[in-house]
Amino acid sequence: xxxxxxxxxxxxxLFALLAAPLYMALIRKVKAYAQGRRxxxxxxxxxxxxxxxxxxxxxxxxxSWIMRFTPYLNLSTLLVCSLFxxxxxxxxxAGGLGNIIVFLYLLALERFFTALxxxxxxxxxxxxxxxxxxxxAAVIEPTxxxxxxxxxxxxxxxxxxxxxxxxxxxxxxxxPTLVLVSISLFIILIVETGRLPVDNPATHxxxxxxNEAMILEQTGKNLALLELAHALKQFLLMGILINTILxxxxxxxxxxxxxxxxxxxxxxKAGLLxxxxxxxxxALAKMRLFRLPAFYVMAFFFSALTILIEVFA
Amino acid sequence: MLEVLMYGAIAALxxxxxxxxxxxxxxxxxxxxxxxxxxxxxxxxxxxxxxYTGKEPVFPAIRYLPGLDFTxxxxxxxxxxxxxxxxxxxxxxxxxIEYVEHAKSEAxxxxxxxxxxxxxxxxxMVVLAGNMVGFLxxxxxxxxxxxxxxxxxxxxxxxxxxxxxxFVMTNISTAFLFLGFIILFRLTGSAEFGPLEYSASELxxxxxxxxxxxxxxxxxxxxxxxxxxxxxxxxxxxxALMSGVMLKVAVYGFLRFLLSVSxxxxxxxxxxxxxxxxxxxxxxxxxxxxxxxxRLLAYSSIENIGIIFTGIGLYVIFRVEGLxxxxxxxxxxxxxxxxxxxxxxxxxxxxxxSIVHATGTRKIEAFGGLVKSMPATSAxxxxxxxxxxxxxxxxxFAGELLLYQAFFQSFAVTNPLLTVFLIxxxxxxxxxxxxxxxxxxxxxxxxxxxxxxxxxxxxAKEVPKHMLIGPAIPAALCILGGLFSKQxxxxxxWxxxxxxxxxxxxxxxxxxxxLFLIIRSKETxxxxxxxxxxxxxxTLAPYMEYSSAGFSEPxxxxxxxIYRTKxxxxxxxxxxxxxxxxxxxxxxxxxxxFEEYLYIPPARAIESFSKYVSKLQNGxxxxxxxxxxxxxxxxxxxxxxxx
Numbered sequence: 001x002x003x004x005x006x007x008x009x010x011x012x013x014l015f016a017l018l019a020a021p022l023y024m025a026l027i028r029k030v031k032a033y034a035q036g037r038r039x040x041x042x043x044x045x046x047x048x049x050x051x052x053x054x055x056x057x058x059x060x061x062x063x064s065w066i067m068r069f070t071p072y073l074n075l076s077t078l079l080v081c082s083l084f085x086x087x088x089x090x091x092x093x094a095g096g097l098g099n100i101i102v103f104l105y106l107l108a109l110e111r112f113f114t115a116l117x118x119x120x121x122x123x124x125x126x127x128x129x130x131x132x133x134x135x136x137a138a139v140i141e142p143t144x145x146x147x148x149x150x151x152x153x154x155x156x157x158x159x160x161x162x163x164x165x166x167x168x169x170x171x172x173x174x175x176p177t178l179v180l181v182s183i184s185l186f187i188i189l190i191v192e193t194g195r196l197p198v199d200n201p202a203t204h205x206x207x208x209x210x211n212e213a214m215i216l217e218q219t220g221k222n223l224a225l226l227e228l229a230h231a232l233k234q235f236l237l238m239g240i241l242i243n244t245i246l247x248x249x250x251x252x253x254x255x256x257x258x259x260x261x262x263x264x265x266x267x268x269k270a271g272l273l274x275x276x277x278x279x280x281x282x283a284l285a286k287m288r289l290f291r292l293p294a295f296y297v298m299a300f301f302f303s304a305l306t307i308l309i310e311v312f313a
Numbered sequence: 314m315l316e317v318l319m320y321g322a323i324a325a326l327x328x329x330x331x332x333x334x335x336x337x338x339x340x341x342x343x344x345x346x347x348x349x350x351x352x353x354x355x356x357x358x359x360x361x362x363x364x365y366t367g368k369e370p371v372f373p374a375i376r377y378l379p380g381l382d383f384t385x386x387x388x389x390x391x392x393x394x395x396x397x398x399x400x401x402x403x404x405x406x407x408x409x410i411e412y413v414e415h416a417k418s419e420a421x422x423x424x425x426x427x428x429x430x431x432x433x434x435x436x437x438m439v440v441l442a443g444n445m446v447g448f449l450x451x452x453x454x455x456x457x458x459x460x461x462x463x464x465x466x467x468x469x470x471x472x473x474x475x476x477x478x479x480f481v482m483t484n485i486s487t488a489f490l491f492l493g494f495i496i497l498f499r500l501t502g503s504a505e506f507g508p509l510e511y512s513a514s515e516l517x518x519x520x521x522x523x524x525x526x527x528x529x530x531x532x533x534x535x536x537x538x539x540x541x542x543x544x545x546x547x548x549x550x551x552x553a554l555m556s557g558v559m560l561k562v563a564v565y566g567f568l569r570f571l572l573s574v575s576x577x578x579x580x581x582x583x584x585x586x587x588x589x590x591x592x593x594x595x596x597x598x599x600x601x602x603x604x605x606x607x608r609l610l611a612y613s614s615i616e617n618i619g620i621i622f623t624g625i626g627l628y629v630i631f632r633v634e635g636l637x638x639x640x641x642x643x644x645x646x647x648x649x650x651x652x653x654x655x656x657x658x659x660x661x662x663x664x665x666x667s668i669v670h671a672t673g674t675r676k677i678e679a680f681g682g683l684v685k686s687m688p689a690t691s692a693x694x695x696x697x698x699x700x701x702x703x704x705x706x707x708x709x710f711a712g713e714l715l716l717y718q719a720f721f722q723s724f725a726v727t728n729p730l731l732t733v734f735l736i737x738x739x740x741x742x743x744x745x746x747x748x749x750x751x752x753x754x755x756x757x758x759x760x761x762x763x764x765x766x767x768x769x770x771x772x773a774k775e776v777p778k779h780m781l782i783g784p785a786i787p788a789a790l791c792i793l794g795g796l797f798s799k800q801x802x803x804x805x806x807w808x809x810x811x812x813x814x815x816x817x818x819x820x821x822x823x824x825x826x827x828l829f830l831i832i833r834s835k836e837t838x839x840x841x842x843x844x845x846x847x848x849x850x851x852t853l854a855p856y857m858e859y860s861s862a863g864f865s866e867p868x869x870x871x872x873x874x875i876y877r878t879k880x881x882x883x884x885x886x887x888x889x890x891x892x893x894x895x896x897x898x899x900x901x902x903x904x905x906x907f908e909e910y911l912y913i914p915p916a917r918a919i920e921s922f923s924k925y926v927s928k929l930q931n932g933x934x935x936x937x938x939x940x941x942x943x944x945x946x947x948x949x950x951x952x953x954x955x956x
Contacts (some may be wrong), residue, residue, distance in 0.1 A: 122763035127859020141747030142740035287580025
């Protein structure tokens with residue numbers, strides 16, 4: 001452990017935790033504008049979280065410790081994940097934190113327990129959500145792994161910190177193949193955060209919901225923790241995509257001014273990405289569940305292509 | 314000094330085998346399992362010392378035939394697998410003390426105790442064997458003792474079939490091993506396991522034979538079908554040993570051969586990875602559809618053996634390509650995964666045994682709600698599920714992480730076709746991992762969570778303490794093995810760049826504790842208990858819950874080309890024109906692809922051939938004398954012509 005990493009370990013999770021809910025609201029706002037509505041306030045998600053935090057939890061008599069354990073575990077997992085993705089500055093790597101495979105499997109840990117939580121209350125909705133979530137996650141997994149392998153191959157490291165230390169300081173992606181990887185990363189972002197055309201985050205209709213169904217029985221504080229974890233996950237995946245395609249301004253030094261610029265620029269870039277996601281969601285209808293593997297194959301193709309180009313070039 | 318530990322362990326296992334055969338009482342059974350426990354402690358010291366110091370003990374050779382010695386040897390590879398045996402046996406022994414008492418009669422209880430010890434002894438001796446002859450002798454003892462254990466409950470028709478299936482498959486395995494070893498013997502002129510410095514074309518045939526021989530025993534697709542039959546028939550403690558250790562002994566045998574080859578070829582690696590990936594994928598895909606808890610775990614063993622073989626194949630490819638550090642990484646990943654699978658699979662089989670014992674059924678659809686009625690077993694089952702789903706920071710994750718690291722760096726190979734192959738192998742590896750996670754969400758979720766789905770499940774009670782302490786040992790090792798994976802790897806002498814999972818685990822734990830305390834301290838109103846919302850129905854009933862088949866339905870739809878169904882008609886008619894229907898039946902079932910297209914045709918051919926041969930056996934002495942006479946004539950002509 002070095003000083004640079006300790007400072008990072010304080011700043012980065014705090015920054016992510018504070019900023020993440022904003023982009024949930026921003027995407028909603030963009031979607032609302034696209035539909036000709038005014039939409040909720042930009043800080044609405046923060047108000048919702050505060051409200052939920054003050055409410056008591058309600059448990060089903062059929063539920064067990066899994067349901068009580070999952071929300072805390074999910075948020076702690078995502079907080080550990082936030083040590084893996086440099087947002088404010090790139091520290092010197094320490095203790096293997098930042099390993100891209102560990103990052104992937106921490107997301108899998110979160111998904112595993114969310115799915116168990118969905119089964120715990122004994123409601124058919126929860127079971128349906130868990131079943132669909134695990135099935136779709138299984139089908140997207142090869143794409144995710146190949147995309148991250150392509151990223152690791154192009155940036156010549158398994159550690160996200162080392163990768164982004166390489167891209168930081170440049171304005172545009174350092175290799176044209178990174179544009180291809182970014183397309184895959186964008187699709188992964190859409191899938192992992194349960195957005196259209198995979199899942200509809202705005203719905204409570206049993207035929208379409210996946211993520212919402214799993215957390216349907218969660219209430220009060222527990223729901224707030226899960227929502228926060230979800231927002232964090234989206235923010236971190238956005239972070240990986242942004243650092244890959246538009247690394248401009250990402251600081252590699254510990255300097256108050258540079259870190260502030262880095263954080264501010266990141267907020268702007270994330271805002272831009274959130275607007276793109278919002279427009280993307282507005283332009284698409286939800287796909288049939290069994291059509292989705294074909295959608296994933298597209299992302300798979302771009303990542304595999306990246307590796308092939310890099311090998312042959 | 315080290316040798317003494319070894320002899321002590323062997324003596325303990327032999328007396329553990331003999332004792333219950335002499336006296337039929339509960340105490341001898343206890344003593345017998347106590348002896349296997351003692352032997353595993355001795356083995357732990359023995360193997361640990363070899364791995365740590367790197368010094369190999371010397372055993373005297375006993376000559377029993379000219380040119381054939383009986384030797385024991387324990388190098389680092391053997392020590393690794395002895396450590397694996399020593400890690401699995403304690404849990405199984407303690408568990409069995411209580412579990413064996415549920416067998417039907419006193420005789421069977423004692424027999425089970427004796428055979429379990431013999432089985433452990435045989436597996437140990439296979440690993441210790443210094444040459445091919447000893448290896449094959451103990452290999453057969455291992456197969457036969459496990460066969461008797463599978464046939465433990467021999468009165469049921471289903472188990473008889475399972476036993477017979479296992480018997481045939483294990484003999485096919487031995488036959489191929491014999492072929493492979495004989496060719497090696499002719500090549501080298503010695504039965505020792507020495508370095509094989511021959512060209513790859515000379516070694517191609519023994520490689521193929523040994524690959525098939527060990528592949529059958531390890532359960533590689535397409536030779537895997539004995540596993541899902543044998544495991545439901547065997548007692549759960551035996552399943553834990555078979556799946557946890559015996560499959561790994563086959564892996565050991567294969568590695569023993571492969572590591573002694575100085576110049577493997579690329580196609581070996583491609584073949585091994587292909588077989589490994591297919592096993593992993595088919596194993597988990599069939600497991601998803603399975604409704605029998607032990608059969609599901611058997612399929613999951615096939616999956617994990619596939620992962621281990623994928624790692625071995627990567628090792629071969631990297632060695633051929635001259636990437637030594639990556640070769641080491643994949644070999645380490647493969648061995649570590651073998652070790653981890655031994656731990657979590659024995660844990661899961663022991664827990665499955667407890668659950669089957671408590672509910673009286675093996676059907677997953679009949680379980681449910683066990684987290685309330687059997688909290689300790691469920692917690693142990695949870696540890697096993699998290700480990701096998703390869704979630705951080707458990708040991709299952711550590712093993713797969715090594716293989717992932719090897720895969721991610723593998724695109725440094727120069728051969729473009731090989732790159733494409735590795736991309737495919739990596740995606741199939743990733744798919745397997747994610748499907749395994751889905752599988753164990755289903756298994757744990759449907760078995761332990763929500764409401765009991767049947768009366769049997771609602772009456773389940775927690776099992777006695779020995780059946781909890783037993784699985785608790787592998788469970789603890791699963792967690793510790795994950796947290797200290799970096800330290801363990803460097804202790805074993807593998808200096809590999811590897812993330813510190815201890816740090817990760819501590820961070821997770823600390824953040825969890827901090828979150829919990831902060832939120833608890835701010836709590837203003839206590840939690841309420843209220844019914845699950847059932848869309849207006851007053852109370853939810855178990856049949857409204859999501860079922861095991863329902864859970865896997867989306868994946869079954871996605872992989873519907875693999876789960877082909879077959880419609881079988883059978884009709885009898887009164888007349889020859891087939892117009893007056895007498896009776897018949899139609900069944901729609903899953904196509905058993907491997908059995909119907911791969912196993913049955915050769916079996917039919919052998920059957921019809923043996924019918925033909927049996928005509929020669931007419932039971933008359935004079936014709937047998939004629940056969941002997943003809944055979945002598947033929948021999949004289951044949952040898953006379955060649956000499």
